Ligand code: FAD
């Protein structure tokens with residue numbers, strides 16, 4: 001049979017339809033799509049795709065099971081190494097990981113590994129019964145935060161019989177999976193299901209608990225917790241430090257997305273205020289910027305422009321997200337950098353309610369110089385190239401860092417100069433019994449790397465408590 005050169009397309013909601021709702025954009029493979037895509041896999045002996053996966057999922061192994069029609073078996077193969085496959089199948093940057101290494105990609109399009117992973121996970125979630133609780137070993141472990149690093153760490157320890165309690169500052173568990181990534185990319189019912197599965201394993205989830213304020217790590221130890229995992233993420237937004245960032249209508253992407261996702265500001269019946277409509281500029285080029293831009297469209301913006309200081313080739317967002325944004329009508333202004341956010345000022349009437357509202361952004365054109373230490377070409381401003389973009393709302397999505405409040409959570413851990421918690425390869429901090437992982441250690445990264453860190457730390461905590 002001739003080899004299919006292209007990936008089996010993912011069915012999606014029509015772009016004109018989807019910008020009017022928050023439902024999931026990618027609809028998932030049908031059984032025929034999945035079988036067809038699975039048949040493209042060459043079942044390579046040296047398995048380069050597995051090397052490209054940060055948690056080394058046995059990719060040819062699970063694809064083989066799909067070919068055999070054994071979806072439960074396929075799930076078991078994935079679940080042996082990945083604890084959130086329905087999430088990873090949707091949001092992992094596969095084009096830079098497993099699919100970048102896929103042998104099919106040398107001549108043709110790589111196998112749609114992420115799409116197949118999602119297919120298997122969705123089949124499992126639709127059909128399965130919750131996991132069974134392991135018998136308790138009576139040893140208590142506290143997990144701080146409930147993002148993918150914490151969920152993975154908690155799940156692995158619960159399966160080993162530990163009595164795990166997850167403490168989450170917000171009112172819902174899931175970390176960025178619930179407050180950051182929008183419903184149209186990752187339905188919250190999927191995250192809720194993962195949390196329910198953890199509870200079925202015996203994990204206690206306590207929301208609205210800010211560790212460091214409601215309870216300190218020292219108090220957790222006094223209460224009998226024998227180890228603590230810190231998966232507190234990187235929720236502190238960065239700003240550009242340019243004039244006008246305090247004007248009315250300027251948001252950090254974190255605030256904007258939290259208002260929409262967690263506080264449901266997009267719903268008619270929500271009390272959470274958010275600016276809807278008008279012209280919106282989103283500054284940045286990563287997944288967060290794409291999510292904010294696409295959220296703005298769905299909130300009724302007339303025009304949404306992404307302002308990015310490098311060129312299209314350097315966009316850090318997942319390719320699929322940038323494509324979906326383009327299809328939906330988001331405009332991209334490349335090689336441009338804001339230097340000032342402009343606001344309305346009525347000098348004759350200081351009580352004019354429009355005073356202080358955003359009216360535009362002044363930007364400068366950029367050119368790309370030599371690559372930096374990470375291999376990305378450094379943008380440089382072009383003298384005398386300033387121009388003005390009229391907008392009503394600005395969302396800043398240029399990155400986040402670990403919250404320095406971590407110092408108030410726990411004494412005895414060390415932070416690096418970017419605010420990340422310093423850990424060993426096993427995830428151990430400088431304080432005995434305290435482990436950390438995910439964005440709190442690396443700075444803003446990916447779901448799969450956070451999961452990998454949670455897994456490593458769980459194994460290390462088990463060794464520490466078994467000594
Ligand atoms: P987080 O998910 O950040 O969770 C940390 C949790 O800890 C939060 O719930 C926080 O409330 C809680 N917490 C913090 N301090 C305390 C405290 N003192 N007490 C109790 N709880 C506390 N990655 C991808 O791979 N693909 C994508 O497509 C993608 N898109 C993204 C889109 C957006 C909008 C954002 C913001 C990120 C995206 N990422 C994506 C990155 C990814 O979501 C993160 O790397 C990942 O969630 C990090 O997981 P984590 O467990 O370290 O922390």
Ligand code: SF4
Pocket residue numbers: 040041042043044047048049050059060101102103104111113
């Ligand atoms: Fe299949 Fe690609 Fe992995 Fe080879 S590299 S086993 S073709 S998914």
